[in-house]
Amino acid sequence: MIRYDEAIARLLACVSPRPAESCTPPAALGRVLAADVTSPIALPSFDHAAMDGYALAAPEPLEPGSEHVVHGSQAAGDAVRHAAGGVWEIMTGARLPDGLDAVVAVERTELLAAAPDGRPTRIRLLDALGEGQNVRHAGVDLALGAVALAAGVRIGPAQLMLLAAAGVRELAVVRRPRVAVIGTGKELVTDPARVLGDSQIYSSNAPYLAATLVRAGAEVVTCEVVDDTTDTYVHALERARSIGVDLVVSTGAVSMGRYDFVPEALRRLGAEVLFHKVAMRPGKPLLAASVPDGPLVMALPGTPMAVAAGLRFFVTPVLRAMLGLGPETVLHAVLDTPQQPKAGLQHFLRANFHLGADGRLHARVMPQQQPFRIVPFAAADGWVVLDEDAGDCAPGRVVQVASLDPETGLAIGPEPAGGRA
Structure with missing residues (x-):
């Protein structure tokens, strides 16, 4: 029996990040970046107004009370305009006409004259206005070619917003660890529509493992329940190895009783046992092994809280290492x-x-x-x-x-x- 920290060290020494693969941003939700993502554009990509108001040229500060003729109007999405001085009405997010470099909020002006259609033609400033005021400059959020997201970041909705804004079309993510779940026990019933017989129970460990593994970033390739024999367990492991899983998580049959056949099954496959029994509660009989030319095996005791603790404190660190993530913050x-x-x-x-x-x-x-x-x-x-x-x-x-x-x-x-x- 070994201590928890020693067991984790032995496990992680056998694990390395999975290879990278390409995907589109919408398909990357929950995935971990395998490489930095650099921005193909600047954010914002042009100077624009931070609020509704008027765009002016103010290389020198403009005084309160100064009056200005309004030459045109610019809304978000309008084509580039070339302004020869003067003032342009402008809407939030609209590109500044070339030659203008400041924006005054509409409420900080006085309307002096308007066209019959309501378009302003002359205004007075109520405050002083300087260059760059109320302007969002190109690249102030993210420069062209700058790292938008670093390798090792897990993609969530906020990261998808950034990728979409930058127009990123493809990115490299770490391949999800491929996991097989094996439950053991002839007493287990997997179909909840089936009436339980004498001494039978519904399988709860496998559904819990499958759901939690997916949330942790794994791809659950198979999830099956086998009976209490070495042969059926060996066959399940061989099936998992044949489809190229990275990790097998099994439950039950790992202690010292006559029906606890997992150690014998692993010996039959020539597996290297990394440890068997950890100084912990619950879940002391936990076993970890490495199958030649095959997956890492985490064999958890079958009691529900032993499964939950084994998954949270042993399998989760393994998955993080396979995804290229560092240890969790304590x-x-x-x-x-x-x-x-x-x-x-x-x-x-x-x-x-x-x-x-x-x-x-x-x-x-x-x-x-x-x-x-x-x-x-x-x-x-x-x-x-x-x-x-x-x-x-x-x-x-x-x-x-x-x-x-x-x-x-x-x-x-x-x-x-x-x-x-």
Whole structure:
């Protein structure tokens, strides 16, 4: 049995980023950039008005009270105009006519004369106006050829807005890690429309894994349940290897009982076992192995919270490394509930979070931590992580915390009734 930090180090030593592939920006949502994206245009691409008003030439400051003839009007999308001095009515976002370099807001002018159709023909300035005032200059947001997004950035809606504004048509992204999910157990029923027989249960680990893996950036290629025999597990692994998956995540049959056949199956395939059993709770029997000319295998115990902890704290770091992402930022909170963790074990505890009156994030460890319980997990905001040497933890201690889902961030609920425990 090894410590958590040693297990993670062994895992990550076997992992490298997946190769790059090209895609269009709309198809890149949730993907990780494999190379910098440089802008093919400047943003903005021309000098334009920051507000509705009048464009003028003001190489020297114009005085309040000065009067000016309005020569024309410029709206967003109009062709380039060449102004020989004077004033042009201008709308927000409209390109400045050539020769003009400042904009005065319409409300900071006095209309002196207008044409029969309402078009202004003469105005008076109410304030002084200088060069560049109320003008958004070309390239002030992003210069032509500048790096718009750096390699390693995960593409979200904000990044799609930038790519669209810059007219980027194609980009290089890291190929999604290809993952196979294998559940084990003859008692598992995968079809919820099927009535359970004696001693049967509905399969919940596989759907949870598949959904969370996709959110974490993986492509789930297969998701299947096999019975409690070495042969069927070996055949499932061989199928996964034949279709070129990068990672297999399996659940169950990894402990020391007579039906815990995963270690034997991996030996049959000539796999190198990186570790088997980690000093942690829940999920101590967890196993990791590397199959020759095949995938990395993460074999998680079958109890629901062992699966959840194994996925969050072992599989997630592996996927991040395969995507070329760095380690997650470590987050902390003030512990509100006393804990007496067992020495020598890394504890992953379901918890609720809230912002305290002190303005800091607080964590309340939930009372029902048994690894078979799913209801508390569905009500949790995240995890409290206590390392092997944590010792007794009194309220007020600052502890490490983590989100339930690495892609959604910490959920923060209301402060519980009665305040801090």
